Amino acid sequence: MSKLLAKPVMLITGFLGAGKTTFLNALIQYQHNQRLAIIENEFGEEPIDGELIIGADNDIYELSNGCLCCSLNQDFYVLLEELWGRRNEFDELVIETTGIADPASVASPFLTSQSISCYYQLKRVVCLIDARHIEEQLKNTVEARKQISFSDILLITKTDLIEDNYLPYLENLLDEINPFAQMLSGNKTQYPFAELFAIERHAIVKKRPKFSLAPVPVKHHQHDDLVSLSFTFTEPFSISLLQHQLTAFLIFQAKDVYRVKGIIYVEAHSRKIIVQSVNANLVVEYGEEWQDDELKQSRIVFIGKQLKPAGFERMLKLCLIA
Numbered sequence: 001m002s003k004l005l006a007k008p009v010m011l012i013t014g015f016l017g018a019g020k021t022t023f024l025n026a027l028i029q030y031q032h033n034q035r036l037a038i039i040e041n042e043f044g045e046e047p048i049d050g051e052l053i054i055g056a057d058n059d060i061y062e063l064s065n066g067c068l069c070c071s072l073n074q075d076f077y078v079l080l081e082e083l084w085g086r087r088n089e090f091d092e093l094v095i096e097t098t099g100i101a102d103p104a105s106v107a108s109p110f111l112t113s114q115s116i117s118c119y120y121q122l123k124r125v126v127c128l129i130d131a132r133h134i135e136e137q138l139k140n141t142v143e144a145r146k147q148i149s150f151s152d153i154l155l156i157t158k159t160d161l162i163e164d165n166y167l168p169y170l171e172n173l174l175d176e177i178n179p180f181a182q183m184l185s186g187n188k189t190q191y192p193f194a195e196l197f198a199i200e201r202h203a204i205v206k207k208r209p210k211f212s213l214a215p216v217p218v219k220h221h222q223h224d225d226l227v228s229l230s231f232t233f234t235e236p237f238s239i240s241l242l243q244h245q246l247t248a249f250l251i252f253q254a255k256d257v258y259r260v261k262g263i264i265y266v267e268a269h270s271r272k273i274i275v276q277s278v279n280a281n282l283v284v285e286y287g288e289e290w291q292d293d294e295l296k297q298s299r300i301v302f303i304g305k306q307l308k309p310a311g312f313e314r315m316l317k318l319c320l321i322a
């Protein structure tokens with residue numbers, strides 16, 4: 001089949017909390033005349049990110065039964081097949097990987113499987129980089145380095161949180177890890193979309209040394225030391241207690257907790273409350289309105305190293321309104 005008919009694919013990667021979902025929401029606004037099919041992959045069992053995407057016109061498919069890079073499972077292929085059947089309903093496929101995924105493994109089927117690459121063409125792999133936390137993430141994890149090494153575009157984001165003179169230093173640091181990638185920067189109020197869409201993978205791959213053109217093997221690794229704990233509660237939370245507990249908890253245990261995110265049911269509130277943390281910073285925001293026919297419940301996920309569920313459950317229960 002002609003490549004011209006293949007659906008373009010954009011892969012979005014970046015470490016936990018880098019700003020992938022925020023970027024995706026802005027992308028949906030920017031490409032309002034393009035119909036996107038979105039595959040959301042989440043590490044935790046509780047799908048949360050899909051609900052944080054604003055744009056009911058787009059089709060959002062959640063794969064939350066494991067990180068795609070270690071379990072490129074049947075579901076993914078079935079979904080790709082299903083989407084091909086509905087190819088007239090969308091213009092581009094966007095895949096948001098989990099914050100710990102190795103994008104090389106997720107990209108592998110598009111690059112190495114003759115049948116898949118006939119139907120889908122990987123146009124670009126974009127790695128979101130949290131300007132404020134990336135140095136620490138590079139020191140403490142292997143995932144962040146793998147994501148930067150494989151990507152075609154390194155988009156440094158959250159530039160509103162750093163000093164201007166830190167950006168050139170960061171660009172140098174990233175250039176040493178992946179000298180072939182194109183570097184862009186921005187933040188949630190302004191992403192460089194025009195420049196981003198002008199960059200295509202094949203132009204970058206041409207510049208790379210020959211050996212990197214070899215097929216990328218699928219690596220069956222596990223994120224052994226990383227754990228995702230999910231909790232669901234139907235009782236309402238006291239938001240002030242929860243905020244207090246999470247803040248204290250993050251101050252003392254932030255080293256091992258990479259990410260907290262939750263959609264919280266707070267008594268007497270018509271809207272969902274979204275709590276998020278990246279490193280030790282806790283952010284509490286209003287989400288969408290609860291619908292009349294929707295089950296009001298809270299879902300909260302903690303991702304980190306060697307986390308023990310009992311302590312988390314105890315802490316959360318202290319914040320419920322009985």
Ligand SMILES: Nc1nc2c(ncn2[C@@H]2O[C@H](COP(=O)(O)OP(=O)(O)OP(=O)(O)O)[C@@H](O)[C@H]2O)c(=O)[nH]1
Binds near residue numbers: 015016020021099159
């Ligand atoms: N100040 C600032 N905050 C940002 C920016 N981009 C994202 N954030 C915040 O960073 C937090 C994490 O953003 P998300 O978009 O959820 O990050 P993510 O990469 O999708 O997170 P995971 O899916 O858990 O890996 C949220 O509180 C965002 O509001 C930015 O450019 N500037």
